[in-house]
Ligand SMILES: Nc1ncnc2c1ncn2[C@@H]1O[C@H](COP(=O)(O)OP(=O)(O)OP(=O)(O)O)[C@@H](O)[C@H]1O
């Protein structure tokens with residue numbers, strides 16, 4: 204900054220160039236290839252600040268995650284998590300998780316609920332999205348509007364209704380468990396929200412495709428199954444993924460609705476490891492969280508390629 | 522197969538007016554019929570009704586004397602080529618072409634045979650196993666044709682299939698389509714709003730406007746003997762000069778009294794009934810006679826001369842500002858900003874009743 208008061212204003216790079224010839228040469232030889240305008244000094248400062256903020260943010264997110272991973276493997280942790288302890292690699296928290304808690308049952312419950320929710324959602328959204336996009340029927344506009352408005356009411360507001368619904372349903376079908384009620388709640392919400400998304404996506408697929416299929420001999424069901432569904436696959440995959448992950452993340456509904464720890468989902472089950480001093484084991488909680496994250500991450504990574512390539516190949520125009 | 526439309530009308534749900542009304546049309550076996558008309562006149566609607574994609578509000582659709590109004594599209598033995606080609610993006614070119622046969626559960630060997638045959642005719646053998654997104658527009662067009670061909674349909678329906686191609690390729694595909702039609706001999710109904718396509722390809726043109734058929738005939742008929750003012754103005758490029766005037770003592774006098782035409786003997790007979798009435802005279806740009814000296818002549822101030830090589834197009838004005846377009850052979854000497862005299866080829870003048878727009882002579 205001591206150069207700035209000798210009249211001639213120099214950019215940061217020029218000043219750097221004076222001090223370090225190597226820096227200068229490299230800059231002169233390099234062609235400026237970016238399509239954007241070169242940054243002004245102000246722009247550079249702004250960019251620096253933006254980077255700083257982002258890095259800080261990343262640290263705020265990553266540091267607890269890092270602590271979680273470390274504690275999960277730290278044999279010197281017990282009961283309550285204590286920071287800056289010494290580290291000794293051990294799997295004892297995982298052992299505790301599998302042997303002393305109902306972790307495996309929770310995994311099973313969660314998978315059952317997640318998969319059912321995803322399948323149910325996909326099935327119904329397929330019908331509703333396709334129908335809303337392709338058919339004109341009475342009440343089409345108003346029912347779409349209604350769906351949109353219902354979205355604004357939080358699911359939890361319906362909790363008493365859910366209890367009543369469950370008792371009515373289970374008196375008719377004795378096998379109707381609380382978990383199934385949960386599946387209905389999750390997929391109900393997902394169907395409403397995703398109908399919109401899928402309708403929008405199918406709207407962007409030319410109806411001439413439907414016509415061509417009709418002439419080629421497809422029934423309405425076949426048009427959806429053989430033509431529209433494959434074309435809309437990326438969207439369907441995203442919808443499926445979202446509704447699959449939902450039950451992993453939600454803790455409130457299972458906590459309220461499910462009664463015995465044996466029927467808990469992962470989120471609700473793991474919570475018992477940190478909120479009750481009798482069962483308190485924070486490192487095991489960390490270990491459980493870690494294990495839960497792995498399949499979801501893997502799922503995302505493995506589907507990522509398809510999601511992206513599918514989105515860009517959605518339609519063919521002349 | 523012979524396609525007959527008897528008194529067909531179409532009214533869309535939620536519309537006040539009929540989109541199509543009183544359509545009577547016969548399309549003979551092996552004909553290449555082009556439906557021509559300005560945008561929004563109902564061409565696509567008509568084609569989709571023949572395909573069975575739109576319902577028919579009134580009238581009868583007959584294929585070889587069999588009523589088809591209620592038959593499902595897949596059972597009509599037709600194939601359609603769409604404007605956007607409507608190729609299935611998730612299938613390869615081969616699967617696209619084979620799809621209709623697969624749906625009919627044909628034998629694999631037969632399907633393969635047909636697809637290979639179509640690919641050969643269309644010169645698409647090398648691209649059979651790529652997705653439609655990886656080939657060019659002209660090739661997609663050919664896949665769309667191939668998909669229609671493998672079904673061996675009785676009628677080809679095409680809705681502006683060339684409108685997405687660039688000018689050069691369009692010209693090329695035009696020739697290929699005609700060649701293909703000669704080779705297969707399938708009855709073809711082709712929709713377009715491009716009159717060059719219609720004039721060059723059709724064995725029969727159906728010119729429509731406003732949901733009504735204006736004229737049906739060979740390209741020659743429509744050009745030489747337009748039935749009404751709409752046809753006269755629509756067909757031909759540059760378009761016909763239409764001059765408003767009156768018949769006075771057996772002669773046509775334009776409203777601005779700058780053009781006078783003595784009809785030929787044959788024309789005179791028809792015009793007798795219009796003595797004193799308003800009549801429009803139509804003259805194609807190429808039917809003026811350069812350097813008119815004898816008979817009826819008129820003077821025109823030429824503003825712009827377009828040199829196209831084999832012909833020159835002169836854009837001029839009469840003294841009162843009425844615009845005229847005149848086409849002359851390219852080697853004639855004309856310059857913008859000059860005044861020239863022209864005569865008429867009297868045989869080639871079309872007279873129309875101004876009240877009804879119908880042709881008189
Ligand atoms: N599904 C529909 N519902 C209501 N009206 C329609 C429908 N499809 C077309 N129309 C109307 O029918 C008329 C004719 O449409 P059509 O698509 O047949 O025109 P076109 O001659 O094919 O025009 P273009 O050359 O632009 O394709 C138009 O006025 C249009 O608004």
Ligand SMILES: [Mg+2]
Nearest residue numbers: 564565566680
């Ligand atoms: Mg159209």
